[in-house]
Amino acid sequence: MRILLRFTAGLLFLATATPALAQEVTPQSEDWTFTSVPERKAVMASVGFSSGLTIAARCLDGVYDVLITGLPEASSGALSRELGIQTGDQSQPHISVWTVGTRRDAAFSRIPVLVARDLAEGGKLQVIVPSASGGPRTRYVMDVDASSTAIEQTLTACGRSLVDPRQIRADEIDGNGQDGLPDTVRWKIMPRPDFPAPVNDRSPLEGYVVLSCVADGEGRLTQCQSESEQPAGYHLGRAVERSLSRARIQLSDQAANAGLALAGRMIVFNVNFKMEP
Missing domain, CATH: 3.30.2420.10 (TonB)
Incomplete structure (x- = not known):
């Protein structure tokens, strides 16, 4: 069999390209819940909101994930989507690529450790879903307690740290x-x-x-x-x-x-x- 390795250039999503109109989901305040399941080699920090959005950072048998469920469903056939995460005093969202889950309303970050470090800051959290088919974007605005301890525990379980040692x-x-x-x-x-x-x-x-x-x-x-x-x-x-x-x-x-x-x-x-x- 022939092995083909593809190194294809992708397009970055520009935050300034989002439409001025947006569906706003009103602020909510929640705290993170930490869960440990030793028999499955799993630890997880999660937070859920009345909007139906749930965010989880987890280490499962040595694999680190950040996932979001309850999103507007990804378009049919899409394998990835772009989401923006903005926390604390950040002036602009960090737009990154997420892999669409088996459920079309779920997505897994492709750079989960970098996202987890942002989430640990707490304070005002925004999740921005770019527009689909020319419609308005959706922006979830929430207040989340700073949770450096909970998220740090999930990172430590997978051999990563809350602060990147590469500085x-x-x-x-x-x-x-x-x-x-x-x-x-x-x-x-x-x-x-x-x-x-x-x-x-x-x-x-x-x-x-x-x-x-x-x-x-x-x-x-x-x-x-x-x-x-x-x-x-x-x-x-x-x-x-x-x-x-x-x-x-x-x-x-x-x-x-x-x-x-x-x-x-x-x-x-x-x-x-x-x-x-």
Whole structure:
């Protein structure tokens, strides 16, 4: 069988492109609930609202997720959608890509640790659902108690921390879980990961991995971490990480002309796997 690895460029959703009209869901104040189920190797911090929206950050058998249920249903056939999360004193929402769940009103973050760190700030929380088919966007506005302890426990259970030890400023993070690289960089030398060996005699036909790495001045990707992968349990993230030592990136022409520095930037990118006969 031939293995096809796709590194496709995705489009970023611009917050300023949302329509002026929006459906507003009135503020509500809630606190997080922490749950531990040791026999399932699971811990979860969750909060629910009378609007029907529920947000959960969880570590389940070593896999970290942030999921939202009760959203307006994703369009038919859509595998991903973009959602905005705005917390505390943030002036703009962080728009990122989420994978649509089996239920069309559920979505899983492709950068769950980054989202969880925002959620832990508490205070005013906004969840923004971009418009579909030209209709108005939906914006949920809620007050959530600061919950650094509850969310920190879920992160710790999966070997992550509330503060990124790489100490990257928000304005030096490029990418939101979109396919391929963010538009500030491009591949100079592409990674060539191998499709990992089967697990229990099974292999996925397709999947994706989202990683975050810190670039150095020569375009090397260092301090890499897998942020999410689907399907879980097949070591897709490890396969990509092993291939990154020879990969190199460079600034896009637009980023270079804007005077951006490559060294020290965190690059969040997606690698798609697809096995073809």
